[in-house]
Amino acid sequence: MSDDKSVKTFDDILKQTDEAVLRALREWAEKIVTNAQREKRVYMEVPVRTLSNVHYDEESGVIKMGDRVAQREFLNVGHAKRFLQTALVAATIKDLVEEGITTSLRDVYYRIKHTIPGTHENTVDEQKESDKVIEDLETMLGFVREQLHVFSKGGKGQLAGPIQLEEIVPNPDGGVRTVEIDGENVGMGGWSVPPIAEPERVRIKNVEAEFVLVIEKSAVWTRFHEDRFWDEHNCIIITAGGQPDRATRRIVHRLHYDYKLPVYVMTDADAWGWYIYSVYKQGSINLSYLSTTLATPDARFLGLTISDYHEFGFPKTVKIKLTEQDKKRLKDLRKYPWFKHKAWHREFDLMEKENFKMELEAGSSKYFRFLTKEYTPAKLESKAFLP
Template sequence: MSEALQRLREFAKQVLKCVEKDEPVRIPKRTTSNIRYDPEREIFTLGPDKLERRPRTLKGSKKLAQMLSVAAFAKELVEKGRSATLREIYYTSEGWEVDFKDQRESDAIVEDLEATLGLKREEFGVWPEEDGAAVYGDLLVREDGVEIHAERAGISGYNIPPNVDAVEILDCGAERVIAVETMGMYRRLVQERAHEKLNALIVGLKGQAARATRRLLRRLNEELGLPVYVFTDGDPYGWHIYMVIRSGSAKAAHLNEELACPDAKFIGVTATDIVEYDLPTEPLKKTDYKRIEELRRDPRYYDPFWKKELDLLEKLGKKAEQQAFAKYSLDYVVKEYLPAKLDELE
């Protein structure tokens, strides 16, 4: 019996026992009041608080019925070796005796089930709408019995599947991983043969990294010992893309042990780079200034480096994209910028 199937059955038995004894079912509390930042491990985690759902109350019984319905559906997926997206679960629930007012409610129940079971949703057959992005370079994997080399899978590379843990990593000749925010820069690095020149796996993030992409980065770092570097735009949103990769998100605090990559290092565009490289810029928008203030209140940005960069960015009133280095030449970022950044850190 798979671990997922065993835990789903144990959960159902636990709920039944609580109903028979008229006791509350306790599940991890995922609200902000129970999310802790661990400065030693540099990740967000769930605290010890529990949420009580009482079977004899209207609200409690409804939530438990919803959880059991999703758990039963997940059990069927696992037993049949199938999968369903979050959107499909929402539509499937239309045929259940309990329903959801919208997809946000059904998504939240799936997240409650994750936290309660101690499993990622992908492990019990539930996938997000989006896949991870792509990886290019000297990486050989086996997916569904098929061996795939990331450099021979076409110009777009190997598409990262939703359930990365089902992928077997067979071989890797790279010495590092460079994750890039935009797919435009990903294609630029592939075209300039950055994977060869920098002996790296190039991972396209497609903006804020999907869970599958973050899980792959964690596996490459943890299982293969590859250092992970994150290359983003020079703005508060790009910087936070890096921080989510490094320390996880508050929303997924119950999963950050497996998704976060605390060893990841930043090689993205800084406010200092904007000045020193005289990069083309765009004015900061109101939303950018608001985001700067939000980051200042985030304990992950208390580090002197980030304080300095946030202050300078605000003072400049400007931001710069990764592609701004094209001012010098299309290959400048591979020939000059990234090697210089890597030299500083290695």
């Protein structure tokens, strides 16, 4: 995971990964051919990604995938289409890597979509089919989707603070150039986290910060940025504007694992915000095989909670009554093993009992700088984090 400081040029870093991906693709394809020749049967082995092969690993604190593997056969009516789709996507990825192009999941879907000659059957009908195949290929090849040159959407993340980075950007006609990023000298929008934030494309050069503060909402992040919270508290502030994209989670993960920075997360006091915390922390069930690159199990929850409402004496006008959907989501949270801590269940109980939720912006009911000047410093001082 750690950035290799011995690699000579930036071009090399990206090239190394690209070559490793192409090698893995070739070996994967050759294995299908070899097996076919030996067993007279065309199939590929795909790790099982259903819930039955996923478990929460208490020790590491992440959702992990088991060892079960299924065979996807070419001459099986139930498998043939998925087999074909996998081959098409694999060929597309080979093109992308060879041409030095990155692209979106949606583009890959259109790229492989065509009508099979002589039939009215399409290779794919919906994007979720090609998305699933890309996930299969991630597990089969051992590279994350971003290393296969495929991203989801444009970047959503915004970052500021004492950190120097370097983006390695391929030139359309070959080679790469580098773009220097100084996290202390970014505009009000911050550094826009790119759609792919793997070490071969985003190189962390220097980190002066002592911790990472993840803020759920972009508008709240703007307040922290405007107040130069990162300067006063020597930290990196980052937001993904709601549900985090993979690139933002990847940066948080890398800052924690490569630079040993503690990670604190701030969200609204509601089931949706708390779930977002758990996405940064544990990863999501259907991407369990990525937990080791995306999750940050040591992340701690800074706030907001219903206990905070009482402790910091918020006015009652900030209370928002729970909807049926809020209550349902809260029930869901109770079931997640990583929310099994007593401290969290006390908060769940409290929210249910008092029947309200609360937003980060509620801080402004006191004064505009309440979060940056009073609440967050107090939490950092007392270390009153939730697990």
